Amino acid sequence: MSKVLMKGNEAIGEAAIKAGCRYFFGYPITPQSELPEYLSWRLPEVGGVFLQAESEVAAINMVYGAAATGVRVMTSSSSPGISLKQEGISYLAGAELPCLIINIMRGGPGLGGIQPSQSDYFQATKGGGHGDYRLIVLAPASVQEIADLVKKGFDLADHYRMPALLLGDGMLGQMMEPVDFGTETSGDKFDHAWATTGKQGREHTNIINSLYLKPEELEAHNRRLEKKYLEIMKQETMAEQYLTEDAEVVIAAYGMTARITKAAVDMARREGIKAGVFRPITLWPFPQRELNEATQKAQVVLTVEMSLGQMVEDVQLALKGRLPVEFYGRVGGMVPTAEEVLNEVKKIVKRYQEAM
Numbered sequence: 362m363s364k365v366l367m368k369g370n371e372a373i374g375e376a377a378i379k380a381g382c383r384y385f386f387g388y389p390i391t392p393q394s395e396l397p398e399y400l401s402w403r404l405p406e407v408g409g410v411f412l413q414a415e416s417e418v419a420a421i422n423m424v425y426g427a428a429a430t431g432v433r434v435m436t437s438s439s440s441p442g443i444s445l446k447q448e449g450i451s452y453l454a455g456a457e458l459p460c461l462i463i464n465i466m467r468g469g470p471g472l473g474g475i476q477p478s479q480s481d482y483f484q485a486t487k488g489g490g491h492g493d494y495r496l497i498v499l500a501p502a503s504v505q506e507i508a509d510l511v512k513k514g515f516d517l518a519d520h521y522r523m524p525a526l527l528l529g530d531g532m533l534g535q536m537m538e539p540v541d542f543g544t545e546t547s548g549d550k551f552d553h554a555w556a557t558t559g560k561q562g563r564e565h566t567n568i569i570n571s572l573y574l575k576p577e578e579l580e581a582h583n584r585r586l587e588k589k590y591l592e593i594m595k596q597e598t599m600a601e602q603y604l605t606e607d608a609e610v611v612i613a614a615y616g617m618t619a620r621i622t623k624a625a626v627d628m629a630r631r632e633g634i635k636a637g638v639f640r641p642i643t644l645w646p647f648p649q650r651e652l653n654e655a656t657q658k659a660q661v662v663l664t665v666e667m668s669l670g671q672m673v674e675d676v677q678l679a680l681k682g683r684l685p686v687e688f689y690g691r692v693g694g695m696v697p698t699a700e701e702v703l704n705e706v707k708k709i710v711k712r713y714q715e716a717m
Contacts, residue, residue: 476694
């Protein structure tokens with residue numbers, strides 16, 4: 362196994378190439394600019410195409426055009442740039458076009474700041490654009506997992522014919538860790554008979570569109586998409602559990618925040634507090650079944666995020682009132698420390714003990 366020390370943003374680019382991606386359209390924005398910079402020289406080396414578009418709006422529509430031909434294509438941005446892409450993302454979902462979208466989150470709202478944040482959870486998981494649609498949303502917590510989930514994202518996008526989104530934060534994008542990229546893959550194993558590549562022996566050419574002027578046809582299209590989304594919810598949930606077997610306090614966190622909470626749990630265990638971590642890897646579909654399994658012995662769930670509280674709503678929905686759900690968050694680019702999380706756990710434990 363050969364590992365390379367690499368920055369998270371650059372690892373996304375190399376993993377995409379290893380996954381068979383040969384087309385990238387994007388626009389620079391901190392804190393993800395190293396990714397397009399890396400691909401600007403790396404893609405031509407493998408016969409690919411890198412194009413810095415004139416705007417985020419142009420970039421996502423270029424992705425639409427390339428995806429329609431059945432090739433593996435990617436774009437990337439950070440929070441406000443992803444906002445500009447939302448109309449195009451909805452078009453991609455409506456036209457059932459596979460692609461991978463990268464969001465390395467920064468603080469907001471508005472231009473906000475360039476420090477790490479997790480305040481785009483709603484945008485990613487609830488459909489930031491118009492219409493009834495979903496994205497497969499993957500949340501890595503290490504540079505190695507970035508590489509693994511980039512490949513997974515391309516495969517899921519191809520399999521289900523829909524966009525997938527990898528959701529990281531500025532800290533994950535900027536940090537350096539050893540990573541093994543494994544063997545090269547491609548999208549050749551997936552059926553691309555739908556692509557706009559000429560007749561290919563057929564009597565007709567393919568037409569890709571998301572416009573349905575007859576209401577009954579549009580409803581049928583939405584119902585077909587719904588059926589696909591329900592299948593994904595059954596088949597594609599992923600999560601990690603850390604010391605949850607006997608945990609009385611389960612901390613729910615994703616991405617880099619989950620790594621911080623693991624350190625807090627280790628500290629809590631040394632003080633005799635039975636704590637554990639539940640980390641969703643798929644933010645959509647949210648791993649509801651896995652969360653309920655992880656909290657069988659829990660008395661309370663604490664959701665920790667770099668936001669004012671967004672994933673906490675999915676935690677509450679998944680538990681359906683079975684357990685109380687507390688929240689602790691830092692915003693504006695502030696990153697919670699393990700000590701802060703531990704103090705929050707201690708407060709919760711003390712409060713529940715006094716109430717008994």
